[in-house]
Amino acid sequence: MTNIVVLVKQVPDTYSERKLTETDHTLDRESADAVLDEINERAVEEALKIKEAGEGEVTVLCVGPDRATDAIRKALSMGADKAVHVSDEALHGSDLVATSRVIAAAIGKLDSVDLVIAGNEASDGRGGAVPAVVAELLGLPQLTHAHHLAVEGSTVKVDRETADEGITHLEANLPALVSVTEKINEPRYPSFKGIMAAKKKPVETYTVADLGIDAGEVGLTNAWSAVQSASPKPPRQAGERVEDDGEGGTKIAEYLVGQKLV
Amino acid sequence: MIDFRLDSDYEDLRKTVEDFARSEVAPVIGEYYEHERFPYDLVAQMGRMGLFGLPFPESYGGMGGDYFALCVALEELARVDSSVAITLEAGVSLGAMPIYRFGTDEQRRQWLPRLCSGEMLGAFGLTEPGGGSDAGATVTSATARDGEWVINGSKAFITNSGTDITGFVTVTAVTGTKAGGGKEISTIIVPSGTPGFTVDAKYSKVGWNCSDTHGLAFSDVRVPEENLLGTRGKGYNQFLSILDEGRIAIAAIGVGLAQGCVDECLRYVAEREAFGHKIGDFQAIQFKVADMESRTHTARLAYYAAASKMLRGEPFKREAAIAKLTSSNAAMDNAREATQIFGGYGFMNEFPVGRFYRDAKILEVGEGTSEVQRMLIARDLGL
Ligand SMILES: Cc1cc2nc3c(=O)[nH]c(=O)nc-3n(C[C@H](O)[C@H](O)[C@H](O)COP(=O)(O)OP(=O)(O)OC[C@H]3O[C@@H](n4cnc5c(N)ncnc54)[C@H](O)[C@@H]3O)c2cc1C
Numbered sequence: 001m002t003n004i005v006v007l008v009k010q011v012p013d014t015y016s017e018r019k020l021t022e023t024d025h026t027l028d029r030e031s032a033d034a035v036l037d038e039i040n041e042r043a044v045e046e047a048l049k050i051k052e053a054g055e056g057e058v059t060v061l062c063v064g065p066d067r068a069t070d071a072i073r074k075a076l077s078m079g080a081d082k083a084v085h086v087s088d089e090a091l092h093g094s095d096l097v098a099t100s101r102v103i104a105a106a107i108g109k110l111d112s113v114d115l116v117i118a119g120n121e122a123s124d125g126r127g128g129a130v131p132a133v134v135a136e137l138l139g140l141p142q143l144t145h146a147h148h149l150a151v152e153g154s155t156v157k158v159d160r161e162t163a164d165e166g167i168t169h170l171e172a173n174l175p176a177l178v179s180v181t182e183k184i185n186e187p188r189y190p191s192f193k194g195i196m197a198a199k200k201k202p203v204e205t206y207t208v209a210d211l212g213i214d215a216g217e218v219g220l221t222n223a224w225s226a227v228q229s230a231s232p233k234p235p236r237q238a239g240e241r242v243e244d245d246g247e248g249g250t251k252i253a254e255y256l257v258g259q260k261l262v
Numbered sequence: 263m264i265d266f267r268l269d270s271d272y273e274d275l276r277k278t279v280e281d282f283a284r285s286e287v288a289p290v291i292g293e294y295y296e297h298e299r300f301p302y303d304l305v306a307q308m309g310r311m312g313l314f315g316l317p318f319p320e321s322y323g324g325m326g327g328d329y330f331a332l333c334v335a336l337e338e339l340a341r342v343d344s345s346v347a348i349t350l351e352a353g354v355s356l357g358a359m360p361i362y363r364f365g366t367d368e369q370r371r372q373w374l375p376r377l378c379s380g381e382m383l384g385a386f387g388l389t390e391p392g393g394g395s396d397a398g399a400t401v402t403s404a405t406a407r408d409g410e411w412v413i414n415g416s417k418a419f420i421t422n423s424g425t426d427i428t429g430f431v432t433v434t435a436v437t438g439t440k441a442g443g444g445k446e447i448s449t450i451i452v453p454s455g456t457p458g459f460t461v462d463a464k465y466s467k468v469g470w471n472c473s474d475t476h477g478l479a480f481s482d483v484r485v486p487e488e489n490l491l492g493t494r495g496k497g498y499n500q501f502l503s504i505l506d507e508g509r510i511a512i513a514a515i516g517v518g519l520a521q522g523c524v525d526e527c528l529r530y531v532a533e534r535e536a537f538g539h540k541i542g543d544f545q546a547i548q549f550k551v552a553d554m555e556s557r558t559h560t561a562r563l564a565y566y567a568a569a570s571k572m573l574r575g576e577p578f579k580r581e582a583a584i585a586k587l588t589s590s591n592a593a594m595d596n597a598r599e600a601t602q603i604f605g606g607y608g609f610m611n612e613f614p615v616g617r618f619y620r621d622a623k624i625l626e627v628g629e630g631t632s633e634v635q636r637m638l639i640a641r642d643l644g645l
Contacts, residue, residue: 015284073274074274077274077278188310188311189278189281189282189307189310189311190274190278190311191310191311191312191325192271192275192312192316192325192326192327192331193312193320193325193326195271195274195275195278196271196326196327198274199270199271
């Protein structure tokens with residue numbers, strides 16, 4: 001029986017225009033459709049595969065505002081068994097260190113967790129450090145950037161892939177934390193049966209106080225870094241056009257060399 | 263007051279299918295369409311998502327949903343592509359539904375689980391080369407002989423009848439003469455591959471190019487007597503009720519296509535420039551888009567209303583006919599306007615609006631022509 005916790009986050013849909021609010025430069029959640037982050041769908045899928053191959057229970061854990069219930073329900077409709085939702089006004093604008101502490105405290109509330117699975121990086125903040133920080137706080141081995149994951153008895157094996165180091169094979173004793181990349185799998189779409197069943201699955205809701213965390217340790221004013229200003233990405237420039245007058249190949253090669261691409 | 267928002271189950275399903283359509287169908291469908299290939303892998307994915315089992319009970323491998331859930335899914339698919347949508351519509355509403363509604367428990371157990379999972383498709387053969395609207399004019403015959411039905415005749419334009427995963431075609435056939443002298447029509451299940459049952463080469467069609475459509479021929483085809491579906495002589499009533507429901511589903515497909523036209527145009531008019539302006543700045547273009555949106559909205563309300571009557575168990579023939587008529591008109595009008603807004607690009611196959619234009623026409627014909635819908639509405643009004 002493997003007890004798996006999957007960390008999930010609700011993010012603005014990458015199909016819609018994403019912006020920051022004018023007032024405090026936090027994410028403007030009203031301006032975009034909110035969805036379960038795709039990398040988390042993959043994390044849930046991986047957990048479900050482990051559960052389906054043997055025995056286990058999958059709990060999704062989400063720190064986010066009330067409307068993140070939609071993202072939680074999506075994970076439950078894919079087949080996760082239950083959910084923990086930490087929702088508190090005080091969390092608005094929390095940085096990744098504070099968020100990680102909240103996550104770690106919430107995991108601490110659960111019985112005998114064998115495996116924590118997270119996405120390697122959320123598609124909105126893109127800090128990419130939450131899994132490592134949570135693992136540190138919980139004293140768990142961290143196996144990050146996994147594109148392959150296998151649980152064998154009381155060990156977990158992953159293939160870790162990074163741009164700099166290529167592929168490394170890692171192994172750890174459970175309990176452990178794994179973060180996955182988008183290459184790990186193709187997530188399933190929920191079925192209608194799953195959608196209807198999701199509504200009946202238990203969702204436990206905590207405030208930061210419930211987790212024994214002081215509201216003064218989280219939130220925008222207690223973040224270690226602050227966004228001073230933000231400006232939209234400049235529109236993409238028209239590409240450079242190479243007319244082939246017999247010298248086309250040479251010109252393209254020169255351009256690539258100039259850009260240090262070859 | 264009536265609430266026209268979708269319940270959260272339907273809304274979650276809608277979002278799931280929307281996501282599937284834009285992530286899985288949209289990137290590949292143009293290629294399938296161009297080569298007129300049946301999208302087996304998309305159908306398999308839809309099967310795994312449970313879309314083919316939406317309105318059927320879990321005991322037969324279904325999702326335990328209802329017919330409206332199917333319509334919501336069809337609308338979202340057709341927003342991106344109608345061939346995929348009609349494959350699902352015909353698979354469920356013409357293939358599986360007659361088995362579920364009129365079949366014995368044994369027939370249901372034999373066919374429904376594989377139909378619900380999308381591993382198998384069933385087809386429904388009513389239309390004949392000599393006539394579709396006047397279905398009572400059926401000439402295909404089935405004679406009971408030595409515990410078997412011997413079937414002779416032919417069918418035309420039958421959806422899903424010739425794929426690699428087609429399991430059977432349910433055909434209407436004349437099985438005798440009624441007391442009053444009229445034709446006795448019954449429905450019989452003919453498994454694919456039965457000797458004497460030939461599937462013609464696929465048609466070259468104007469639209470729905472990745473949907474599977476064939477003419478069928480029956481020459482002394484023998485199937486066991488137990489393949490009779492429902493009561494002998496009730497074939498006519500059976501398909502009338504199947505078609506009434508089917509019209510709501512076709513209406514949902516029309517609404518999806520009409521919505522797809524709005525989606526594509528909103529994107530395009532914000533980018534395309536002429537005379538130093540985005541074309542969306544021109545009021546003539548804005549009015550076209552506003553009309554497209556109005557037609558889509560009206561047609562959607564029409565099919566929601568028909569489906570809600572149907573699910574309440576009230577008579578819905580008139581509302582279903584109104585929904586199909588309104589929706590197919592909206593689809594045709596929107597496809598015409600959308601291709602106009604796209605200018606020359608609207609005539610190019612690489613843009614979805616061109617595909618929408620080709621796919622819209624059949625909605626005025628399939629599962630009862632627009633004339634037939636008007637006949638049904640008028641008749642229901644006592645004319
Ligand atoms: C792509 C495709 C898929 C199809 N799939 C299936 C399928 O899976 N199963 C199946 O059984 N059929 C299927 N059909 C057949 C379809 O349902 C028929 O084409 C349709 O019902 C019209 O029948 P018809 O073509 O014989 O036209 P006809 O009945 O010959 O009609 C010709 C014209 O006359 C009009 N008309 C007829 N009678 C009247 C009247 N009394 N008053 C006024 N106008 C009238 C019609 O509206 C039409 O405009 C499919 C057709 C196509 C093109």
